[in-house]
Structure formats: structure tokens, C-alpha cells
Amino acid sequence: MQVSNIRVAIADDHKLLRNGLATHIRSLDGYSVIFEADHGKDFVEKLLSVGIPDLALLDINMPVMDGYETSMYLKNNYPDIKILALSMYDNEEAIIRMLKSGAKGYILKDIEPVEFKIALDSVIMKGFFYSELVTNKLVHAINTLDEPDHKVRNLLALNDREIEFIKLACTEMTYKEIADKMFLSVRTIDGYRDDLFEKLNIKTRVGLVLYAIKNGIVTI
Amino acid sequence: MQVSNIRVAIADDHKLLRNGLATHIRSLDGYSVIFEADHGKDFVEKLLSVGIPDLALLDINMPVMDGYETSMYLKNNYPDIKILALSMYDNEEAIIRMLKSGAKGYILKDIEPVEFKIALDSVIMKGFFYSELVTNKLVHAINTLDEPDHKVRNLLALNDREIEFIKLACTEMTYKEIADKMFLSVRTIDGYRDDLFEKLNIKTRVGLVLYAIKNGIVTI
DNA sequence: AATAGGTACCGTGTTTTCACGGTTTTTTGG
């Protein structure tokens, strides 16, 4: 079986990568690129003005509207669009969050072109692409699921205030200053921090910063 | 004047971007891509086995051997190769360090393809490409040069121990643990930290982590 | 031999961060 006339759309803020990717995809038999977007919001707008793709390639780390949000939006509004997540990082949390958000596959930006082609074909023909990387991470997540208080259980439950807190924690502000900015008491902030340390299996603010960057919560 | 037969080589650990970039460059009149490398060390090896390019496109953040080191090596051993730095971040320090290391231009990964072409042509024909971004950052750096103890003066003087310290500071280790690992006293580590805070115009360990990531000192 | 610069080291004190074990208030679901 040979795929044909697959309409692809790409969202990534790195225009050079995006454009190169588009060029590459256009050179593949059976694929065309109908539009490119700088970020999720741009993607949604072009969806309305340009048309509906069969496959969406979504970067996770994007300004304005990131890969998680975009994926969630597409899942709810255009469930037929197959989503392939594109990321620089191979961490478990990001993979699980992205799959939960509706992605049918997760590939790294250092993927080999030949493997990339396989991923595209797989998503179109089989409906998914679960690489060894993804499988391994998932197996690991499952195996640690029944550990007490394990992160996976609460992982995707980061609420808006926690996200806001994390973003501020990725600056040189003290917790006192963060509390003021969020109109909360320092103790509450302490609580957020303690909860997050527990949930995310980290011990220090530096760990929180690294987590935030790897998961696209902050863009630096 | 029209450029012709310009041999380009690329070093970037993101194969997808690199490959797309290579495809894009090959589609441009007068340019060819003679090899692609995963990182600086790979680049140097291919230099010996494949041949000498006219232009090197170097990512800053790479494993094994980063853009600064690679650029420095090329400057010393192959001064005729024109170097164009490729980065995700637009921070002043990275730009200055890269230009000091021998780069003839500095472009961001979110550059428009048309602008990218201009950059290539400019480096080949005029010997350099200083975008508005680079110029602005340089002007700013110059204007603050005579401020007392300004960072630019000491900026590129990060020595090996400081680099090692920074890398460890980007983990969840305490300074005590870092001191033990580096076989130094905690006071010495305190001194490193204080010096770096002063040099880099930061106030907290979080600031140090962000600096390290933006400047490719650590790869996450 | 004096000077300067870099590296390693140190003491003291303050502020911030983190850990622990709570209470009150608001939302939410049966």
C-alpha cells in the first residue's frame, strides 16, 4: 500500500527547521505541505483560512500557544487530523503529556530522515507511530505506576496557578516576590513548591527550572 | 556578482533541521553541501576525510564539542573557512563569544529563508553578515563597556573550573556537594559563585542556570 | 625584588529556601 496526497501542516517557531522540513516533506512521494505556522495560534488561524490537513506536525515548545494546547484543541475540534509531536527532549513527562493531549506519535528533532519518513507513513497508514523511545518510556512509566505517590498519577494535573508559579520560579525572583506578584501569601507559594517537588520528584528550585524547560512550560 | 560553487558544511545535532537546511541550501543556485556533522568533533573528522568547505554553518549548542570550540579550532587551523553561527537564542553574550571565536555572522534558527539566503551570500561575498540583531547587541555592549566592572570585560574569561562549576550548578546538588565533587572547599565554590554573579550580572543560582542554558554551557 | 593577577581559601551574618505538620476557606459532587 502506498500513501498518496497526504496534506501536511507544520507548526514550529524555528522557521529554518520548519522550512527545511517542509522542503523535505514535499520531496516525499504522496505528501504535500499545505501551510506552515509559527505557533499554535497561527496554526489554528491558518486551519480556518487555508484548509484542514490530514497530518499535523506540532513542535512542543512554541510561544503563544504550545504543542500541548494545540494538540488538545485539534483533538476536540478536528479529531480526524493525525498529530505527530516534534520535540527536542526525550523526557517521559513530555511524551506522556503529548500522547494524552491526542498525539499519535512523538519524534525527536534529531531523528534520521529515513526514520522520519517511516513515522509519517506509520501515522497515516496505521494511525500511530510509537518508536522504541516512546515505548520504552511508557513501559517505564507503567512499571513505576504503583509506586506510592508516583508522579505519573498527578503529572498532568498541573493547574493554571501552578504553571504560573513555575514560570515565575524560572526567574531570579525570590518566593516572596513571586507571592506578591501572584497576590498570594508566601506560605501558599511554599505549598505550591512543596507539592510540585513531591509530584515531579525533584528537590530544589533548580530541578524545577530544568523540568519547566524540558517540558516547554517556559521558553528561554 | 553571482556566487558560484560554494561548498557548505553543516554541524548541528538536530538531524531534521540539519537535513532540511541541507536540502534548502542545495536548492539555492551556486551552493552545494559537502557534508553534515552531528557535532564539532564529527565536523573536524569529516573535514579531514571529506574535504574543506568554503563556509561552515555551526550550531552553538552541540554535544561533545560545541560551536565555540569548533569555531575556535577552525579559526586556528582553517582560517579561510567562513563561519556562520546558528543559534536558538539571541543573547548578547553568545553573540559576542561566537564572534570572538571567529564567526563572521550570527543567525537565529527562526530566520526567514529569504534572509538566510542573504546571510549566506553576504558572508561569501562581503566576508561577513551582521544583521540588525547582531549590530544592536554589539552597540549595546559597547555602550555599557565603560560601566564599572562590566561583564563584557570578563565575559569570555570563563575558565575550565568555572565551566565545570556552572555545569554542576545546573543540577540539584548543593554547593557543598559540588565542592566535594570538585575537591575544593565550599568557600572556594562560594567565591566562584560570587565572581560569576558579578561577571554575568545575575543574582541567583536560577539566573546562573538560565545563563548556562542560553549559552550552551549545559545541554538539557 | 616588587607588583600585579589569578586561584584557592576563610569567617561572619543575613536572607532565602526547604521540610514538616498543621488550619481555614472555598469548590465540588453525591
Added chain:
DNA sequence: CCAAAAAACCGTGAAAACACGGTACCTATT
């Protein structure tokens, strides 16, 4: 409407981080 989450808040103490102002030693230069 009432119980159970959850969100916000709090006190205390210990540990870590940060600020400041130093000393000792080594090397290279003049």
C-alpha cells in the same frame, strides 16, 4: 445539603544560599 477534596494559608526550625570583606600562595612581568 453535607462530606470530601482542593486551594489558600500558617509557624517553626534547620539547611542552604548569598553578601561582604578579607588572607595565602603561586606565577609571570618588569
